[in-house]
Amino acid sequence: MDVSPDPADGSADSPTQAPNPPAEAALPRGPMAKALGTSLRWRILGELASGEPLMVVQIAEKLGHQPTLISKHMVWLREAGMVETGRSGLYAIPRRFLPSPGDGVVDYGHCLLRF
Numbered sequence: 001m002d003v004s005p006d007p008a009d010g011s012a013d014s015p016t017q018a019p020n021p022p023a024e025a026a027l028p029r030g031p032m033a034k035a036l037g038t039s040l041r042w043r044i045l046g047e048l049a050s051g052e053p054l055m056v057v058q059i060a061e062k063l064g065h066q067p068t069l070i071s072k073h074m075v076w077l078r079e080a081g082m083v084e085t086g087r088s089g090l091y092a093i094p095r096r097f098l099p100s101p102g103d104g105v106v107d108y109g110h111c112l113l114r115f
Contacts, residue, residue, distance in 0.1 A: 045113060
């Protein structure tokens, strides 16, 4: 029985596939699954996937929402460990989850997001 991946279903390995971060870098699945529960949070992560830190007002402007709404969603992402805040209130995806900043791939260990 052949169990090789079928390229037609998108399961074939890609030469650009990002390496997995170390097991200790993987986030807990429960909080991460809850944080990914809305399309707006996916869009926020998509903006941050470039590796460029952004302020809440910048994210809000790019996505066409009020900063207060974006800020509330950032709490979910930050508490799940999916984003961090640094100096001057800049939010970013931690570097350990960005195998190649700028390529739109975020690797949370057991969850690989492509934007």
